[in-house]
Amino acid sequence: MSPPGGVEMRADVPVYDLSLIRGLWEVRVKKYRHKQKKEQERIEKSALARIDQQWQYRIHCKALKSSEVNLLHHYLQRSTLPDIQLHTGNTTHLTRPTQLPEEQSRLIFQLDGDKWMDFPKELQWMTYMREWHVRGTRICRLPEYLPLFSELTVLELPKNALGELPAEIGKLSSLKELNVSYNRLSRVPPELGDCENLERLELTGNRNLSELPFELSGLKKLVHLDIAENRFASIPICTLRMSSLQLLDMSNNQLTDLPEDMDRLEQLVSLFIHKNKLSYLPHCLTRISTLKMIVVSGDELNSIPTKLCSNPDIKFIRLYDNPARKKEEEEKKKKKTKEKQRKTWRGEEEEVKDSRDKEFMQAYIDCLKERDSVPYSTTKVSISCLL
Numbered sequence: 001m002s003p004p005g006g007v008e009m010r011a012d013v014p015v016y017d018l019s020l021i022r023g024l025w026e027v028r029v030k031k032y033r034h035k036q037k038k039e040q041e042r043i044e045k046s047a048l049a050r051i052d053q054q055w056q057y058r059i060h061c062k063a064l065k066s067s068e069v070n071l072l073h074h075y076l077q078r079s080t081l082p083d084i085q086l087h088t089g090n091t092t093h094l095t096r097p098t099q100l101p102e103e104q105s106r107l108i109f110q111l112d113g114d115k116w117m118d119f120p121k122e123l124q125w126m127t128y129m130r131e132w133h134v135r136g137t138r139i140c141r142l143p144e145y146l147p148l149f150s151e152l153t154v155l156e157l158p159k160n161a162l163g164e165l166p167a168e169i170g171k172l173s174s175l176k177e178l179n180v181s182y183n184r185l186s187r188v189p190p191e192l193g194d195c196e197n198l199e200r201l202e203l204t205g206n207r208n209l210s211e212l213p214f215e216l217s218g219l220k221k222l223v224h225l226d227i228a229e230n231r232f233a234s235i236p237i238c239t240l241r242m243s244s245l246q247l248l249d250m251s252n253n254q255l256t257d258l259p260e261d262m263d264r265l266e267q268l269v270s271l272f273i274h275k276n277k278l279s280y281l282p283h284c285l286t287r288i289s290t291l292k293m294i295v296v297s298g299d300e301l302n303s304i305p306t307k308l309c310s311n312p313d314i315k316f317i318r319l320y321d322n323p324a325r326k327k328e329e330e331e332k333k334k335k336k337t338k339e340k341q342r343k344t345w346r347g348e349e350e351e352v353k354d355s356r357d358k359e360f361m362q363a364y365i366d367c368l369k370e371r372d373s374v375p376y377s378t379t380k381v382s383i384s385c386l387l
Contacts, residue, residue, distance in 0.1 A: 119143045147171040170194035181205050190215035205229040217241035228252050240264045251275050263287040274319050
């Protein structure tokens with residue numbers, strides 16, 4: 001519509017380069033996040049956090065009996081001694097073991113039993129602990145005070161009910177071993193890549209896990225990676241950038257092929273890729289000079305580099321399912337289906353079976369390691385039990 005008098009009005013609108021605006025915005029966002037991070041670090045290092053912790057400790061002591069308070073004081077005052085060990089069963093208690101040899105002196109927290117649904121409150125005051133061994137509980141999340149355990153080197157949490165790993169796990173800079181097998185994880189936090197000293201990572205049997213964040217490429221000291229019994233359709237990109245990796249277990253996933261740049265794993269010694277849907281193995285595996293053992297399923301495999309089979313330095317193991325027993329196994333599975341439905345939501349029976357499979361494979365491999373070379377017939381062996 002024209003204004004009165006029939007004179008058209010025009011407005012000149014300046015047009016900017018949107019990429020410049022986006023760049024400025026990203027810089028501001030980055031500065032803001034950096035400022036937030038610095039503020040959080042300042043609060044964590046301030047006296048207020050320590051004062052709050054002391055008050056929480058006093059409140060906790062009020063709820064304890066005098067004998068329990070004295071025992072707790074006794075251990076906190078000796079937190080620097082290398083022979084203190086906390087053993088926790090279905091009831092929380094503290095015991096001091098006999099003097100251990102210097103090379104075996106460790107600070108260990110242990111928790112076992114399905115009666116546990118949360119970590120004991122006493123644990124938050126014992127930040128001198130070096131190892132956590134928590135197994136077979138109904139605990140579904142890690143405590144908020146986990147970052148306080150800055151000296152933690154081993155975190156063993158298999159067969160619990162953990163639904164996620166907190167981002168704060170990246171603050172455990174001394175962590176060397178992490179085992180969260182047979183839990184309920186569907187993702188791994190990118191912050192885990194900040195644990196640069198991590199040497200062993202086990203994520204077996206989480207079922208819904210199908211990818212790893214690219215940030216895990218920063219785990220340059222990782223030697224052992226076990227992500228078997230999950231839903232990986234391909235080898236994670238970050239895995240190929242773990243330059244120190246010596247053992248990779250991706251058995252019982254949904255792999256259909258292997259990447260052509262597998263030879264980037266220049267230190268790889270053992271590769272477990274059985275119980276997948278592989279029809280061939282890439283030629284790049286022959287270029288990994290350190291490779292000593294490969295375990296595959298031979299039922300669908302029809303193309304293998306000759307060098308892998310003929311190399312006497314490589315134990316090449318092909319596992320076959322026994323067709324004669326498949327029908328029997330299927331009938332047994334149908335009968336057991338109803339029984340499994342009556343089991344608790346933790347799926348204990350299935351986890352036990354999975355762990356037995358792993359134990360069988362380990363025993364079989366240990367037996368092979370004792371030999372100088374593998375007879376050719378072992379590459380044709382048919383394993384009757386369904387691995």
